[in-house]
Amino acid sequence: MNDNKRSPLKTLSRIWSGYSFVFIFAAIFAAYVIVNSSLTWVGVTNILRHSAVIGITALGMGLVVITGQIDLSVGSMLAFVGGFAVMVFNVTNSILLTCLTAVVCGGLCGLVNGVLVGKAKMPAFIVTLATMLIFRSLTRYICHEIPATISGGSNSLFKLLSANSMFKPFYNFGNSKVFTLPVTGLFLIALTALIVYVTTSTKFGKQLYAVGSNERAARLTGIDVDGRRVAVFVITGVLTGVSAFLWISMNASVDPATTGGSYEMYAIAAVVLGGISMAGGRGKCVGILFGIMSYTIIDKIIVALKMNTLLNDTVKGAILIVAIIVQTMSPVVKEHFAARRARRQGA
Amino acid sequence: MNILEMRGISKAFNGVEVLKNVDLTIEEGEIHTILGENGAGKSTLMNILTGVVPMDRGRIIFRGQPIERPTVPLTEKLGIAFVHQELNLFPTMKVYENLFLTKEPTHRLGALKKREMIARSRAFLEALGVEIDPNALVSELRMGQKQLLEIAKALFFEAKLLILDEPTTALNNEEIDRLFAILRRLRDGGTSFIFISHKMPEIFALSDRYTVLRNGAFIAQGRVAETDAEALARLMVGPAYTGADVYRRRTLGGEALSLDRLSGPGFRDVSLTVRKGEILALTGLQGSGSSELMQAVFGALPVERGSISVGGKALAGRGIHAAMKAGIAMLPANRKENSVVPDMTILENTYLSEHTLSARRPHISRRAEQKKFDALKKTLNIKAESSANPVLSLSGGNQQKVFLARWLNTGGDILFLDNPTQGIDVGSKAEIYQLILSLAESGKTILINTLEIGEIQKVADRCAVFYDGRLIKLLPHEAIDEHTVMMYSTNAVETMEA
Numbered sequence: 001m002n003d004n005k006r007s008p009l010k011t012l013s014r015i016w017s018g019y020s021f022v023f024i025f026a027a028i029f030a031a032y033v034i035v036n037s038s039l040t041w042v043g044v045t046n047i048l049r050h051s052a053v054i055g056i057t058a059l060g061m062g063l064v065v066i067t068g069q070i071d072l073s074v075g076s077m078l079a080f081v082g083g084f085a086v087m088v089f090n091v092t093n094s095i096l097l098t099c100l101t102a103v104v105c106g107g108l109c110g111l112v113n114g115v116l117v118g119k120a121k122m123p124a125f126i127v128t129l130a131t132m133l134i135f136r137s138l139t140r141y142i143c144h145e146i147p148a149t150i151s152g153g154s155n156s157l158f159k160l161l162s163a164n165s166m167f168k169p170f171y172n173f174g175n176s177k178v179f180t181l182p183v184t185g186l187f188l189i190a191l192t193a194l195i196v197y198v199t200t201s202t203k204f205g206k207q208l209y210a211v212g213s214n215e216r217a218a219r220l221t222g223i224d225v226d227g228r229r230v231a232v233f234v235i236t237g238v239l240t241g242v243s244a245f246l247w248i249s250m251n252a253s254v255d256p257a258t259t260g261g262s263y264e265m266y267a268i269a270a271v272v273l274g275g276i277s278m279a280g281g282r283g284k285c286v287g288i289l290f291g292i293m294s295y296t297i298i299d300k301i302i303v304a305l306k307m308n309t310l311l312n313d314t315v316k317g318a319i320l321i322v323a324i325i326v327q328t329m330s331p332v333v334k335e336h337f338a339a340r341r342a343r344r345q346g347a
Numbered sequence: 348m349n350i351l352e353m354r355g356i357s358k359a360f361n362g363v364e365v366l367k368n369v370d371l372t373i374e375e376g377e378i379h380t381i382l383g384e385n386g387a388g389k390s391t392l393m394n395i396l397t398g399v400v401p402m403d404r405g406r407i408i409f410r411g412q413p414i415e416r417p418t419v420p421l422t423e424k425l426g427i428a429f430v431h432q433e434l435n436l437f438p439t440m441k442v443y444e445n446l447f448l449t450k451e452p453t454h455r456l457g458a459l460k461k462r463e464m465i466a467r468s469r470a471f472l473e474a475l476g477v478e479i480d481p482n483a484l485v486s487e488l489r490m491g492q493k494q495l496l497e498i499a500k501a502l503f504f505e506a507k508l509l510i511l512d513e514p515t516t517a518l519n520n521e522e523i524d525r526l527f528a529i530l531r532r533l534r535d536g537g538t539s540f541i542f543i544s545h546k547m548p549e550i551f552a553l554s555d556r557y558t559v560l561r562n563g564a565f566i567a568q569g570r571v572a573e574t575d576a577e578a579l580a581r582l583m584v585g586p587a588y589t590g591a592d593v594y595r596r597r598t599l600g601g602e603a604l605s606l607d608r609l610s611g612p613g614f615r616d617v618s619l620t621v622r623k624g625e626i627l628a629l630t631g632l633q634g635s636g637s638s639e640l641m642q643a644v645f646g647a648l649p650v651e652r653g654s655i656s657v658g659g660k661a662l663a664g665r666g667i668h669a670a671m672k673a674g675i676a677m678l679p680a681n682r683k684e685n686s687v688v689p690d691m692t693i694l695e696n697t698y699l700s701e702h703t704l705s706a707r708r709p710h711i712s713r714r715a716e717q718k719k720f721d722a723l724k725k726t727l728n729i730k731a732e733s734s735a736n737p738v739l740s741l742s743g744g745n746q747q748k749v750f751l752a753r754w755l756n757t758g759g760d761i762l763f764l765d766n767p768t769q770g771i772d773v774g775s776k777a778e779i780y781q782l783i784l785s786l787a788e789s790g791k792t793i794l795i796n797t798l799e800i801g802e803i804q805k806v807a808d809r810c811a812v813f814y815d816g817r818l819i820k821l822l823p824h825e826a827i828d829e830h831t832v833m834m835y836s837t838n839a840v841e842t843m844e845a
Binding site: 201202203204206207209210212213214216217218219220221222223224281282 | 647667668671677679684685686687688689690691695698699700702703704705706708709710711713753757
C-alpha cells in the first residue's frame with residue numbers, strides 16, 4: 001500500500017482490475033471475428049440492436065446492485081409492462097401514449113419494489129422474488145381474460161393490431177436505423193451515457209455508492225438512505241418500461257409466458273461481468289454495456305458455429321465463472337506472491 | 348485459601364508494555380473487583396488468565412496447580428469461565444440447547460436425548476434460583492435472564508472461578524438485585540468471582556476485596572470494607588495529571604444550543620445550554636448515556652421527550668437532515684463503522700455530507716470540490732498524497748481529519764465530536780486538540796464526548812459528567828481533574844453521602 005513506485009506491471013494490473021470488462025469483451029469479440037468468416041457491418045451493429053432491451057434493463061440492475069441490493073423482478077416486469085403497453089396501443093393507436101404507459105407503469109412497478117425494500121425494510125431478494133412471480137402471473141392472467149380485440153393476439157399472446165394506422169410507423173421505428181446504426185442500439189448507448197454521467201458526476205450517483213459501501217456511515221453523513229433505495233428501484237422500473245417499449249416496437253408482440261424470461265439473470269450476469277461488485281459500493285456502469293454486448297456476441301458465436309442453441313446458457317454461465325475467477329483471483333494471486341516474497345526475505 | 352494466584356505477569360504488545368509485574372490473588376468463595384481506568388490493563392490480564400493472549404513472563408497457579416501455558420480449552424476445563432459483556436448465547440436456539448451445546452447426551456445412533464436435557468436443565472436452573480424456562484428461546488428472554496443464563500452456563504460446566512465483565516451494563520435495578528443475590532449465594536457456596544465494574548455503588552454492595560491497576564501496573568489490593576469510594580478513585584487515577592497547557596480562555600457568545608429536559612434511549616431529563624464558541628465536554632463511563640444524547644440531538648437516535656433549540660429557535664423537524672440544516676454536524680464514534688465509506692476516495696469521502704445539503708444542484712464540479720478540499724487539507728493539515736487515493740490508504744489520524752473535513756465542509760456551526768481521538772496516535776491527538784481549540788476560536792460551538800479525562804482538561808471550558816443516563820454534574824474548567832470527574836462518573840459522591 002505504501003510504496004508508490006509506478007512500475008508498468010502495476011499500472012497494467014490497475015487497468016486490468018478496473019477495466020477487466022473491456023478485455024473480456026475484446027476477447028469474445030475477437031472470437032466472434034474469427035468464427036465469422038463473412039463479417040459485415042450490419043452484423044456488428046446488430047450486436048447493439050440485440051443488446052438494447054436487456055441492456056437498458058441491466059443499467060437499472062446496475063444501480064440497484066451498487067446500493068447493495070438485487071432486483072429479480074425485471075424480467076417479469078418487462079412482460080407485464082409490455083403487455084399493458086400493447087393493449088394501450090391497440091386501444092388508442094398512439095405511439096406517444098404507449099411509450100408513456102410503458103414508462104409510468106414500469107416506474108410504478110419499481111415503486112412497489114422500492115417501497116417494500118426501502119421503507120418497509122424487507123430484504124430485496126424476497127420482495128423482488130415475490131413481485132417476479134406476481135408480475136408474470138398477472139400478465140398471463142390478463143392476457144387470458146382480456147378480449148382478443150384489446151390484446152390483439154390470442155388468449156396467450158399480446159400483439160400490436162396491424163389494422164391500427166400507427167402500426168406501420170411504430171414497427172418501422174423499432175427497426176429503423178440512423179447513420180446505419182439501429183435506433184434501439186442508440187437508445188442503449190444514450191441511456192448508458194446518461195447513467196454513467198449520473199453515477200460518476202452527480203451527487204445522487206455518489207450517494208448510491210456510499211449507501212452500498214457503508215450504509216451506517218452513509219446514514220450518518222445525512223444521506224436519505226431509504227429514499228435512495230426507493231429511487232433505484234423506481235429508476236429500474238422506468239428503464240424496464242423503456243425496454244418494454246423498445247421490445248414491442250421491435251417484435252410487435254409480447255408473449256406473457258416467455259418474454260423477458262430469465263432476463264433478471266442475464267441482467268445480473270452482465271452487471272457482474274461489467275465489474276460491479278455484488279456486495280455493493282464498487283464498479284463502473286459503463287461495464288454493464290460491455291457485459292451485455294459480450295453476452296449478445298456469445299449468442300452470435302454459437303449461431304455462427306452452428307452449435308445447438310440450447311447450449312447458449314452453458315457457455316454464458318461458464319464465461320461468467322471464468323470472468324469472476326479472473327476478477328477475484330487477482331487479489332488472491334497478489335497476496336500469494338506478496339507472502340512468498342515476504343517468506344524469501346525472512347529466510 | 349487462594350483459588351488463584353497470578354504472580355509477576357508481564358505482557359508487551361509491539362514493544363509497548365501493557366502489563367508490568369502484575370500480581371493478583373483470588374480467595375476461594377470471594378467476589379473480587381478489579382478496578383482501573385480504560386486501558387489500565389484489566390482486559391489483557393483477564394485474557395492472559397483465560398488463555399486468549401499468551402503472557403511474556405509470570406506464573407499462574409490455579410487451585411494449587413501451576414498452569415504453564417494457558418489455552419482457552421485448558422482453562423475452561425480447569426474451571427475458569429469468562430462471562431463476556433457481549434453475551435455468547437445463540438439467540439435462535441432454546442435455553443437447554445444453549446446449556447448443553449457441544450456436550451449433548453445422545454442415543455446410540457446420535458439422536459439427542461432431548462427429554463433428559465430439558466429435565467436436567469430445569470433441575471439445574473431451579474437449584475440455582477433462576478426462573479428461566481428451559482424450553483424458551485434465548486431471543487425471547489429479558490436481558491437480565493440472558494445474563495443469568497450465561498452465568499448458569501459457566502456453572503453448568505462446573506466453573507470454579509467466573510470472570511464477570513461489567514455484567515450489569517444492560518440490566519435494570521431489579522435485575523441487578525436479583526443477579527447480586529444469586530452471586531452472593533454462589534459465593535457462600537464456595538464459587539469465586541472476578542468482578543470488573545466501573546460503578547462504585549455496585550462494587551461496595553457486592554465485592555469482598557479489590558485490586559487496582561493503573562497503566563498496566565499493580566497499584567493496590569485490599570478489603571472493600573476498609574476503604575471508601577474516594578480512596579479507590581484516587582488509586583485508579585494516581586497523582587493528579589495536569590497537562591492543560593494548550594487550553595486558552597476565550598470570550599463566549601450568546602446561546603448556541605439548548606436542551607430542555609431531553610429524554611431518549613439511554614439518557615433522561617438532560618437540560619443544558621451551550622454558548623457560541625464554547626467547548627463543552629461530555630463524559631461518563633461506558634453506557635452513561637452521553638454518546639446517546641449526542642446522537643439523539645443529531646437526529647441519529649429518537650428523542651422521547653423534551654425539546655432542542657438551536658440559536659434560540661426550536662429545532663424544526665426530526666432526523667439527521669433537519670439537524671444538519673440547523674447547522675449541527677456530528678463526527679461519530681467508531682470511525683470504521685460510522686464514518687469510513689471504504690470504497691470511495693478521500694475527496695469523495697470529504698464531500699458526501701455537504702452534498703446532501705446542496706442536492707438541488709446535482710452536478711459535481713470536480714474543480715470546485717478539489718479547491719474546497721485543498722483549503723480544508725491546509726486547515727486540518729491532512730497528510731495525503733492525492734485526494735483521488737482511497738480513504739483507507741490513510742493512517743487513522745489522517746482518516747479522522749478527513750471526516751472532520753467532511754463536517755467542516757457542511758459549514759455547520761455546532762460540531763459534535765464523539766470520541767474523536769479513538770484509535771489515533773499521540774501526535775495526531777495533540778494536533779486534533781489544537782484544531783478543536785482554534786475551531787472554537789473561529790466561532791464554532793463544540794461538544795466533545797470522551798472518556799479520556801486528560802483530553803477534557805486540555806480543551807474543555809466546561810465538563811458535563813453523566814452517570815446512568817443523567818447529567819449529574821457540570822464542572823467549570825478549573826474544577827476539571829481526573830479525580831473529581833472519576834468521583835462523579837462512578838457516582839462515588841452519592842455513595843459517600845449515603
